[in-house]
Amino acid sequence: MTTDIPDADRTAWEKAGVRLDLDGELATVTLCDPTRRNAQTPAMWRALAAVGRALPGTVRVVLLRGEGSSFSAGLDRAMFTPEGIPGETGFLQLAASPDAELDATIAFYQEAFTWWRRTDLVTVAAVQGHAVGAGFQLALACDLRVVAEDVQFAMKETSLGLVPDLTGTKPLTELVGYARALEICATGRRIGADEAVAIGLANLAVPADDLHAAAADLAAALLAAPRNAVIETKSLLRGAIDRTCDQQRAAERESQARRLRDLAGR
Incomplete structure (x- = not known):
């Protein structure tokens, strides 16, 4: 456990429902408000964004998990009420704000979902139980997903008259294609473990009791490969969607040249 992160920061994050544990090159981020099924609030989003900024440069793999029966049941519905959440700007207030302020607020919320x-x-x-709305989008923010057999993904924003705005639309479309992404969002239906694996939302489904062990095994396998090779490979794969074949071939050559020179330099 590193001592570089002040205890006051850790305490504030846990109060907002986020815990960070560090073990060498592995960081574990836990949504730790199980009595509320890890419902998300602006305070949780601020904590998640702060955790991303505070990660030591030695960290290579981040494991995201949720305590309790649900990964995250989505946005705290109090944000929709006139009373809202004490100390937070409710959605009714937000809707009445000037365009620039509204845009800046949503952009600020999105920071919790981008650094992944x-x-x-x-x-x-590592996703179990409900992963709804903001919970679904947080799972989509990660590179890989291991799910329990009881998982229930659902994108409920459209059913509430909203849109998914926490960066989830791009990875969802990349994973399952436009037509299926539209159907998932527009209907708000639930997606179980078998379908999640079949359509590419999840890499692996396991019994609920095996979820965290399976995710830990995957993290260990990722850490076994040389760091710079993984970074170059991830960059190649993420950029492949927007490149032509010739551009991707050129990117592969450039990446391999860097790796060869790095290895030769050792």
């Missing part, structure tokens, strides 16, 4: 895609990290979500 950093090229220098491989991120793994």
